[in-house]
Amino acid sequence: MSNFEIVRREDFSEVTYLLEVRHPLMAKAAKAGQFVIVMLNEHGERIPLTIADYDRVNGTITLVIQAVGKTTRQMQQECQVGTSLYGLVGPMGIPSPISHAKKVMCVGGGLGVAPIFPQARAFKEAGAYVIAVLGFRNKDLVFWEDKFRDACDQLILCTNDGSAGMKGLITDGIQVALEGHSNIDEVVAIGPPVMMKACAEATRPHKIKTMVSVNPIMVDGTGMCGGCRVKVGNEVKFACVDGPDFDGHQLDFDDLMLRLQRYTKVEKMASERWSESCRMTKQVGPSALDGMLPGKGVQKDLLELPDPFEEVPGG
Amino acid sequence: MATKKKTIRTIPQDRTPMREQDPQVRAKNFEEVACGYSLEDASREAERCLLCPDQPCVAGCPVGIDIPGFIKKIGDKNLRGAYDVLTGTNLLPAICGRVCPQENQCEGVCTVGESLEAVAIGRLERFVGDTAIKEGWVNIPYIEPNRFKVGIVGSGPAGMACAADMAKAGCDVTVYEAFHQPGGVLRYGIPDFRLPNTVIDAEISNLKKFGVKFECNTLVGRLFTIEQMIDELGYHAVFIGVGAGYPTMLNIPGDSLNGVLSANELLTRCNLMNAKEFPNFDTPLPIGRRVAVVGAGNTAMDAMRVSLRLGAEKVYCIYRRSRTEAPARIEEVHHAEQEGVEFHWLCNPVAVLDDGKGNVRGMRCVRMELGEPDDSGRRRPVTVAGSEFDFEADVIVYAIGTNANPIMGQTSRVKLNKWGYIGTDGSLATSVAGVFAGGDIVTGAATVIEAMGAGRKAARSMKAYLGIRDGELPYLSAKQGGTDSLFGIDLRERNFARVRVKQDSAAISTTTQA
Numbered sequence: 001m002s003n004f005e006i007v008r009r010e011d012f013s014e015v016t017y018l019l020e021v022r023h024p025l026m027a028k029a030a031k032a033g034q035f036v037i038v039m040l041n042e043h044g045e046r047i048p049l050t051i052a053d054y055d056r057v058n059g060t061i062t063l064v065i066q067a068v069g070k071t072t073r074q075m076q077q078e079c080q081v082g083t084s085l086y087g088l089v090g091p092m093g094i095p096s097p098i099s100h101a102k103k104v105m106c107v108g109g110g111l112g113v114a115p116i117f118p119q120a121r122a123f124k125e126a127g128a129y130v131i132a133v134l135g136f137r138n139k140d141l142v143f144w145e146d147k148f149r150d151a152c153d154q155l156i157l158c159t160n161d162g163s164a165g166m167k168g169l170i171t172d173g174i175q176v177a178l179e180g181h182s183n184i185d186e187v188v189a190i191g192p193p194v195m196m197k198a199c200a201e202a203t204r205p206h207k208i209k210t211m212v213s214v215n216p217i218m219v220d221g222t223g224m225c226g227g228c229r230v231k232v233g234n235e236v237k238f239a240c241v242d243g244p245d246f247d248g249h250q251l252d253f254d255d256l257m258l259r260l261q262r263y264t265k266v267e268k269m270a271s272e273r274w275s276e277s278c279r280m281t282k283q284v285g286p287s288a289l290d291g292m293l294p295g296k297g298v299q300k301d302l303l304e305l306p307d308p309f310e311e312v313p314g315g
Numbered sequence: 316m317a318t319k320k321k322t323i324r325t326i327p328q329d330r331t332p333m334r335e336q337d338p339q340v341r342a343k344n345f346e347e348v349a350c351g352y353s354l355e356d357a358s359r360e361a362e363r364c365l366l367c368p369d370q371p372c373v374a375g376c377p378v379g380i381d382i383p384g385f386i387k388k389i390g391d392k393n394l395r396g397a398y399d400v401l402t403g404t405n406l407l408p409a410i411c412g413r414v415c416p417q418e419n420q421c422e423g424v425c426t427v428g429e430s431l432e433a434v435a436i437g438r439l440e441r442f443v444g445d446t447a448i449k450e451g452w453v454n455i456p457y458i459e460p461n462r463f464k465v466g467i468v469g470s471g472p473a474g475m476a477c478a479a480d481m482a483k484a485g486c487d488v489t490v491y492e493a494f495h496q497p498g499g500v501l502r503y504g505i506p507d508f509r510l511p512n513t514v515i516d517a518e519i520s521n522l523k524k525f526g527v528k529f530e531c532n533t534l535v536g537r538l539f540t541i542e543q544m545i546d547e548l549g550y551h552a553v554f555i556g557v558g559a560g561y562p563t564m565l566n567i568p569g570d571s572l573n574g575v576l577s578a579n580e581l582l583t584r585c586n587l588m589n590a591k592e593f594p595n596f597d598t599p600l601p602i603g604r605r606v607a608v609v610g611a612g613n614t615a616m617d618a619m620r621v622s623l624r625l626g627a628e629k630v631y632c633i634y635r636r637s638r639t640e641a642p643a644r645i646e647e648v649h650h651a652e653q654e655g656v657e658f659h660w661l662c663n664p665v666a667v668l669d670d671g672k673g674n675v676r677g678m679r680c681v682r683m684e685l686g687e688p689d690d691s692g693r694r695r696p697v698t699v700a701g702s703e704f705d706f707e708a709d710v711i712v713y714a715i716g717t718n719a720n721p722i723m724g725q726t727s728r729v730k731l732n733k734w735g736y737i738g739t740d741g742s743l744a745t746s747v748a749g750v751f752a753g754g755d756i757v758t759g760a761a762t763v764i765e766a767m768g769a770g771r772k773a774a775r776s777m778k779a780y781l782g783i784r785d786g787e788l789p790y791l792s793a794k795q796g797g798t799d800s801l802f803g804i805d806l807r808e809r810n811f812a813r814v815r816v817k818q819d820s821a822a823i824s825t826t827t828q829a
């Protein structure tokens with residue numbers, strides 16, 4: 001059953017890594033915008049991850065993961081080439097509608113950079129002029145720059161400290177694109193809710209259709225628990241079966257951000273407990289965990305990095 | 316028969332009680348509440364059956380189990396015989412004995428029940444099922460493989476029942492399940508203290524012995540479609556039994572606050588993902604001090620009793636009708652009361668109150684009274700003006716029903732009805748040739764036994780569609796649809812060439828005659 005072998009792994013930075021997993025049927029079925037649910041082991045949590053790429057010929061799918069909590073950090077440690085995941089189900093969600101828009105801006109921030117890739121490529125294949133706007137904290141975190149350059153007509157790279165591309169937040173990059181092109185038909189944004197919200201606000205005055213891909217907490221991914229519900233206009237939608245893409249001008253981002261914090265306290269506890277047990281059993285060398293332990297930098301760093309786990313003011 | 320005819324006067328008068336864990340103790344653990352009958356208990360209870368000639372209980376059973384038949388075998392101390400009678404109709408006795416709403420079915424119409432308490436048919440069924448698991452009994456028929464491949468989507472009771480019948484008919488059967496473990500609601504919804512996982516595992520391993528293959532982690536519709544199963548994956552027929560789990564939210568202010576969740580989410584986290592053992596298992600669970608559960612069905616009862624076991628100090632049940640209208644099994648309401656759930660009948664929520672930080676602080680309800688009967692025959696609750704009141708709670712669980720899951724509709728040509736459930740004809744065939752459907756996805760949320768009945772019915776239609784000779788069909792009672800046969804040959808069969816040889820000698824002799 002659990003024969004989801006990891007065939008390739010690449011570490012982009014201390015916290016971001018790529019896993020290529022064998023699943024020929026899924027590689028055949030996957031479309032841009034869809035995601036999978038992964039279970040690392042029998043005791044694991046079911047966590048949703050976007051399909052960042054797929055190889056129909058070799059029968060693999062690619063996941064790009066940021067280590068933010070217990071499960072994603074444990075995966076970073078345990079998922080080596082040759083090992084298998086306990087559970088992998090998908091592709092889930094409605095594929096992103098790839099319209100016949102002539103000019104499209106694809107925005108990816110932090111975690112959203114990898115998942116925006118298949119959409120950018122799909123738009124390109126559908127004949128659109130594609131502008132990619134990517135945001136990273138600094139040069140060391142940048143990945144897939146070449147991949148995007150190959151697939152897009154224009155790439156605007158932003159880093160918070162200016163160590164690569166232009167200096168500024170991703171919203172600055174969006175402004176540059178909007179100023180440079182008056183005829184953008186459609187915008188697609190994936191990233192932390194704060195970023196997607198900012199992006200939707202930037203395009204609202206221009207009345208440019210803006211799709212965002214939401215990342216609420218999920219359990220089953222089949223529409224059975226309602227944990228992933230979001231507010232779109234006046235309606236309640238389940239992101240796993242009705243999404244994950246929604247109209248950014250309709251989506252209630254504040255609601256999304258609040259609901260993402262449902263389990264923050266216990267998640268932190270699990271994460272700390274896990275780090276503690278790692279330290280005790282010495283499964284990891286100190287370097288692997290450096291900067292990842294709570295209170296040792298990452299928690300604070302993550303706040304700077306635009307990411308979904310950001311503390312919401314007042315929360 | 317030599318034995319003297321039993322009468323209502325000669326049988327043991329009171330129903331044999333079943334040992335249960337003490338309510339105070341069990342409300343803190345996940346062990347099974349009802350401990351089951353001993354052989355002695357079962358024999359005594361079997362004594363109480365009058366073996367009525369008109370068998371009202373059989374008519375009351377959605378699948379028509381030969382109830383007096385299996386009870387008589389218990390009386391004869393022939394438990395294996397009782398198991399054989401039961402599994403002639405019901406694949407999962409240990410499960411149905413525990414979860415069927417017997418009071419509305421067989422026990423509700425039992426003759427003894429007219430003057431005394433009805434025969435405890437469910438408890439006897441469970442006793443036989445448990446004995447079979449303990450003894451490792453399986454009735455594996457002689458199966459002659461045919462060339463047909465059958466795909467089953469969803470591993471709930473509907474899917475399992477259909478899979479079993481098709482495997483027995485000789486088909487190569489594969490069950491696809493989206494979750495990482497099979498069982499459907501039995502696994503993710505109904506908690507361990509009511510239906511232990513070991514019982515589900517035992518029943519599933521029996522299916523595997525029939526040659527049924529289970530493929531978990533497979534989301535049909537998205538990984539491949541129903542149409543692809545037939546066109547590309549080589550399935551000759553497909554059964555859809557994906558259940559109806561899309562939870563309804565109340566649509567009142569405060570619905571999306573942290574601390575408001577569906578019973579399905581609570582139960583899935585707790586049962587399937589083992590959040591009750593967090594942090595040994597990674598899935599977290601909202602822990603409430605005061606939990607309010609809205610609804611009074613089986614799902615609501617399960618959510619309340621799970622909350623108690625997770626350590627809630629107070630658990631409230633909020634229901635807009637009264638106790639008599641509560642759709643849950645009576646035994647479950649009773650158990651919940653014993654364990655200390657506080658019931659607030661005739662109350663309807665109007666808003667969830669927040670603490671200003673996005674969390675639940677409490678709930679606002681309004682009192683109701685019962686008015687005229689509605690379509691369902693239950694008296695319609697109406698609001699009592701000016702009766703609003705607030706109470707404190709930190710977790711709110713909605714257990715007010717579910718809808719069809721949209722994935723099938725999104726991904727296949729199978730026609731849906733106006734409520735979004737899959738549309739079928741009387742034989743459970745869908746609008747796509749070779750595709751059948753049954754269980755909650757056709758009827759809306761119902762019961763385990765009805766889902767199983769649907770799975771079996773679909774299997775019969777599937778056999779007819781494939782032209783497989785259905786050894787069972789000609790011998791069924793009229794009620795089970797066995798009348799339209801000629802010389803023992805089902806008129807709906809398209810092809811009479813393959814005569815399946817069954818070990819069952821009666822079947823062989825009659826078929827060869829025909």
Ligand SMILES: Cc1cc2nc3c(=O)[nH]c(=O)nc-3n(C[C@H](O)[C@H](O)[C@H](O)COP(=O)(O)OP(=O)(O)OC[C@H]3O[C@@H](n4cnc5c(N)ncnc54)[C@H](O)[C@@H]3O)c2cc1C
Nearest residue numbers: 047048049050065066069070071072215216217218260267
């Ligand atoms: C559709 C979708 C696509 C996603 N794609 C990616 C991706 O491509 N790469 C990537 O690195 N991450 C992705 N995520 C986020 C990823 O699922 C979470 O980072 C992961 O679940 C965190 O688990 P953890 O145990 O490591 O952290 P935890 O300590 O459990 O949680 C850290 C934070 O993660 C969020 N989170 C926790 N559990 C879940 C859950 N079951 N579902 C969603 N969010 C959760 C919460 O906001 C929490 O505060 C995606 C999420 C969704 C819904």
Ligand SMILES: Cc1cc2nc3c(=O)[nH]c(=O)nc-3n(C[C@H](O)[C@H](O)[C@H](O)COP(=O)(O)OP(=O)(O)OC[C@H]3O[C@@H](n4cnc5c(N)ncnc54)[C@H](O)[C@@H]3O)c2cc1C
Nearest residue numbers: 469471472473493499500535557558613754755761762763
């Ligand atoms: C909490 C709870 C308590 C209950 N208590 C009782 C009780 O005491 N007595 C009683 O008689 N009834 C009870 N019921 C109702 C009963 O469980 C259901 O009516 C019955 O399980 C329906 O069976 P099913 O086979 O149609 O669907 P389900 O049991 O729902 O199974 C469907 C399966 O299909 C899977 N699936 C869904 N979509 C896909 C897909 N696209 N691809 C692959 N797999 C998919 C699901 O994951 C699931 O495992 C209860 C229900 C709940 C929720």
Ligand code: SF4
Nearest residue numbers: 364365367372425426
């Ligand atoms: S109705 Fe009651 S007494 Fe009569 S056969 Fe059925 S179980 Fe026995």
Ligand code: FES
Nearest residue numbers: 221223225226240
């Ligand atoms: S994850 Fe359960 S309904 Fe979407």
